[in-house]
Amino acid sequence: MTIIYGTIVHTPIKGQLEVLLNALLLPGDTKVHYLSDFQFIIPGLIDTHIHAPQYPFTGTCTDLPLTEWLNKYTFPCEGKFEDTEWAKTVYNALVRRLLRNGTTTAVYFASIHLEATQILADTTLALGQRSLVGLVSMDRNAPDKYVDTTETAIAKAEKFIQYCLQKQQPTRLIPVITPRFIPTCTIPLLEQLGGLAKKYNVPVQSHISESKDEVAFVHALHPDVESDTTLFDDCGLLTNRSIMAHGVHLSDKDVQTMAQRGSGVAVCPLSNAYFANGLFSATRFFQQHQLKMGLGTDVAGGYSPSMMNSMRQAVISSSFWQDPALQVDWKTALYMATLGGADMIGLGDVIGSFAESKQLDALMIDLRTPNSPIDLLWDESIELLVEKFINVGDDRCIIDVIVGGKFVTP
Numbered sequence: 001m002t003i004i005y006g007t008i009v010h011t012p013i014k015g016q017l018e019v020l021l022n023a024l025l026l027p028g029d030t031k032v033h034y035l036s037d038f039q040f041i042i043p044g045l046i047d048t049h050i051h052a053p054q055y056p057f058t059g060t061c062t063d064l065p066l067t068e069w070l071n072k073y074t075f076p077c078e079g080k081f082e083d084t085e086w087a088k089t090v091y092n093a094l095v096r097r098l099l100r101n102g103t104t105t106a107v108y109f110a111s112i113h114l115e116a117t118q119i120l121a122d123t124t125l126a127l128g129q130r131s132l133v134g135l136v137s138m139d140r141n142a143p144d145k146y147v148d149t150t151e152t153a154i155a156k157a158e159k160f161i162q163y164c165l166q167k168q169q170p171t172r173l174i175p176v177i178t179p180r181f182i183p184t185c186t187i188p189l190l191e192q193l194g195g196l197a198k199k200y201n202v203p204v205q206s207h208i209s210e211s212k213d214e215v216a217f218v219h220a221l222h223p224d225v226e227s228d229t230t231l232f233d234d235c236g237l238l239t240n241r242s243i244m245a246h247g248v249h250l251s252d253k254d255v256q257t258m259a260q261r262g263s264g265v266a267v268c269p270l271s272n273a274y275f276a277n278g279l280f281s282a283t284r285f286f287q288q289h290q291l292k293m294g295l296g297t298d299v300a301g302g303y304s305p306s307m308m309n310s311m312r313q314a315v316i317s318s319s320f321w322q323d324p325a326l327q328v329d330w331k332t333a334l335y336m337a338t339l340g341g342a343d344m345i346g347l348g349d350v351i352g353s354f355a356e357s358k359q360l361d362a363l364m365i366d367l368r369t370p371n372s373p374i375d376l377l378w379d380e381s382i383e384l385l386v387e388k389f390i391n392v393g394d395d396r397c398i399i400d401v402i403v404g405g406k407f408v409t410p
């Protein structure tokens with residue numbers, strides 16, 4: 001058996017995977033695939049930023065700048081999740097699709113609705129996906145039908161945290177404090193959410209310095225505030241459990257502050273291409289500040305619910321940096337989609353790589369599965385097999401999905 005980078009297991013000898021899995025599986029799990037020369041396992045993929053109620057319009061509506069896109073498409077679509085039957089239909093389809101694509105852990109933004117957000121949490125538990133779920137908080141700059149008062153936003157955020165905590169699944173279902181972004185939250189709301197994050201010791205997520213229109217909006221609302229980072233920090237929302245999406249317009253000083261607090265960035269290369277007016281300097285911020293980072297799909301600002309696409313886009317978009325030292329290669333992209341993401345979301349001791357002390361979240365890959373998009377293999381070295389899978393494979397090559405040692409293949 002060969003182990004590369006501590007994350008990829010390739011065993012060309014039939015039966016070895018069975019030994020490996022049987023050592024880690026819970027009693028009762030008997031379904032095991034043998035590995036042949038073109039099969040290997042990698043850790044489950046972690047989507048660190050996805051908007052569950054935006055799934056219905058994925059693949060459309062990316063023709064407007066961020067703030068116009070929110071008003072025209074996003075808020076009306078999210079508003080429909082008052083209807084709990086609709087929430088069940090959409091969330092069931094989404095969680096199955098993500099598992100099919102190899103996403104064993106997802107960090108979700110839901111909507112402002114308590115019941116629908118509880119349905120999302122229940123759906124992930126029922127289908128076996130690990131999740132961090134946030135009820136979205138906003139008390140201004142959103143349509144009258146889709147906004148809370150400060151009081152109702154806080155009451156719902158707290159109720160949702162308690163709902164998740166009483167399930168007592170600390171590595172399976174984690175509630176997340178979720179101020180949507182600074183323009184839709186008053187300072188009292190941000191401060192009280194910071195208080196809840198501290199009271200319950202739960203993670204925080206939001207959008208930070210995403211696009212030029214967002215940065216301008218924040219400046220118009222808070223002319224005396226230096227940046228999103230300063231304001232989040234002042235409100236107690238930059239902690240060692242904060243997952244901030246995008247960050248394309250963070251300054252070096254902002255990144256330094258985030259790194260000092262132990263906060264991380266969910267890098268979403270596909271949606272950044274549409275909204276962000278720039279590129280995230282992943283390699284530079286990692287090298288200079290050891291900033292924590294994961295990858296996200298940002299459905300529906302990103303058109304694909306597949307982390308394989310996010311990995312590809314991370315590589316492709318970084319090639320626009322002239323300096324090769326700033327580019328992201330496929331190994332770095334895979335790291336960000338697995339162990340990097342796990343560290344950022346506070347589950348680095350639990351998932352993200354294969355280690356005896358960790359739980360087994362894994363994808364079993366077969367490049368020669370029927371209907372595989374891969375016809376020819378040039379070389380059989382494990383590095384080339386994995387690179388090929390990341391660049392041209394798709395969900396047909398993922399023959400099994402394992403979370404916590406149990407098969408959850410949809």
Ligand SMILES: Nc1nc2[nH]cnc2c(=O)[nH]1
Nearest residue numbers: 051180181207271298301
């Ligand atoms: N990409 C993205 N950015 C946001 N900023 C505030 N809300 C959103 C959202 O739904 N998607």
